[in-house]
Amino acid sequence: MADNTSTTSGSNHANPSASSSSLPRNSLETSPSYIHNAAYRPQSQFSFPPAAQPEIVRAYQKDTYYKDLFTSQVSDVVRSLFGTRVQHSHLSSISLIGSLGYYLLSTSSIPGMGDGRGGQTLGEEYVNAIPQDLKTRRIVTRSKRLAWLLLHVLGPYSLTKLYSAMRRHAIASKQTYDTAEQRARARARALDKLPPKPITSLHRRLVTFLTAKLPALETLQSSDGWLAYLSAAHLMLFYLGGSFYSAAQRVVGVGYISTIPKRPGYMPPSYEVLGVLLGIQLSVKLLLELRSYRRSTNVSKHTSSELNDSEENNGIDERRGGGIDPATTVVIDRNVFSHTSQPAKRQSSASSHSRSSIIVDLLYPHLPEEVLHQNSASKQRQSDEIAIAKLNTSAATTNAHSTLQCTLCMDQRSPHKGTSTVTECGHVFDWACINAWLAEKVYSLFPPSPFPI
Incomplete structure (x- = not known):
């Protein structure tokens, strides 16, 4: 009996794997040695649900509010350091610096803390949303987040400057070509030569096409411009079930996940009705634009055909009678x-x-006799009146420069544009300056509510 016991114990010592295999699996996995030796394997899929559309919209609204607040503070600093004139002449640059500074400061990580991926913006913290790379299904890296923010802030500004520079270059090149042709025709006319042939190079045709087809930047940015239509179409796609609220987010491929636990069977609110209504509105506007474009094209064709017919008739008359x-x-x-x-x-x-x-x-107008037959005294009196009128005109011009000065920006107003505004106290301002001042001082005029919004 003892021999059997010793044999069994010896076999157990000789084969420890057998003894460990005889243990239950749960007790093996919870043993300290197993936990210490096992390697951590991160999951490839997040278990967090995607952020709902109202959460994304609320996050962007909160970021826009704090971004405008930070930009107004930067504008106040520029005005206190350099004056009002510099502030109003560099509004776009100040807005760019404010937006870029807000996003970089709110998303930059503190050295020595975190994983170096960057923090959340104030809007993302407000709704508990975290940016997610839709390709890898992980939190966005610092490089991708930086590319997203730079494209979101610097993209519109760079495209605006590039478009304006390209249009100015096209207009200047076309004016150069036209001036050269006019000088060549005048030179040939003075020398009794045939007029030179017009320049038909590829660059000339490209410049003419761009000058005729590229609208002004103000037209593109207006409420009926193509940029407004593209923005509305992008917003329609978001309302119809998308997850990209900005164009930069769509280009980079960044979405949002929500860290708020949802109840079982929870259905987030949807904006599909707004997307359908916006799609109907865009379709109607597009049809109206196509109709007006077709009508203007027909009118231009009819006008050009009439001009060609008249030119042909004039040419026939000239050939008949040496026209x-x-x-x-x-x-x-x-x-x-x-x-x-x-x-x-x-x-x-x-x-x-x-x-x-x-x-x-x-x-020939019928002039009075006293005008036709003037003596020397009347001519001298008329010349004196002309000299007095010139002096009064110069004095009025000097007075106008001081009168047409805006009290806010100290720049000259443009009354012919209809932008001058008179307050009850009698001061005259430029309406654009009043709007800019109200946009800067809206935080002080309307203090924040004590209740969270």
Whole structure:
């Protein structure tokens, strides 16, 4: 009996794996040695649900509020250091610095703390949302987050500056080509030569096309511009079930996950109805724009065909009777004068050259006799009145420069644009300056509510 016991114990000592295999699996996994030796394997999928559309919208609204507040403080610092004129002349740069500073300061991680991925913005903290890389299903890295923020802030600013510079270059190049052609035609006319052929290079055609097709930046940014339509289309896609509220977020591929636990069977509110209504509105606007474009195209074609017909008729009349060339001659009181030489030479009567030419007779006003027959005293009095009028005009111009000065920005107002505003106290301001001042002082005029919003 003892021998059997010793044999059994010896076999157990010789084969420890057998003894460990005889232990229950739960007790093996919870043993300290197993926990110490086992390697941690992170999960490849997050168990957090995606953030709902109201949470994303609320986060962006909160970020916009704090970004505008930070930008207004930066604007106050610039005004106190450099003055109001510098502040109003660099509004776009101040807005760029404020937006970039807010996002960089709110998302930068403190050295020695965290994993170096960056923090959340104030809006993301408000709704407990964390940015997620949709490809790897993990929290966004610092480089991707930085690319997203730079594209979100610097993208519109860079595209605006690039578009304005390209349009200015196209307009300047077209003006250079037109000036060169006009000088060449004038030189050929002075030398009695044939006019040179117009420049038809690829660069000239490209410049002409861009000048004719590229609208002004103010037109693109207006409420009926293409940028407004693109922004509304992107917002419609978000309302119809998307997760990208900004274009930069869609380009980089960054979404949001929510860390708030949801109840079983919870269905977040959806904005699909707003997306459908916005899609209907965009469709109606697009149809109206296409209709107006088609109508304007038909009108331009009809006008060009009429001009071509009139030019052909004029050419036929000129070939029949040695017609009048408007580039080298001019008709004054049924008489044809050639302006290719100095002074102009009279050629012949216009009635025998062209019947289809439109000839406008000169109108000689019937002047009073006292004007036609003035003596030396009246002429001297008239010259004195002209000199006095010039002095009054110069004085009025000097007074106008001081009167047309805005009290806020100390710059000259433009009354012909209809932007001048008179307050009850009698001071005259520029309406744009009042809007800018109210935008800066809105925080002091309307203090924050003691209750959280």
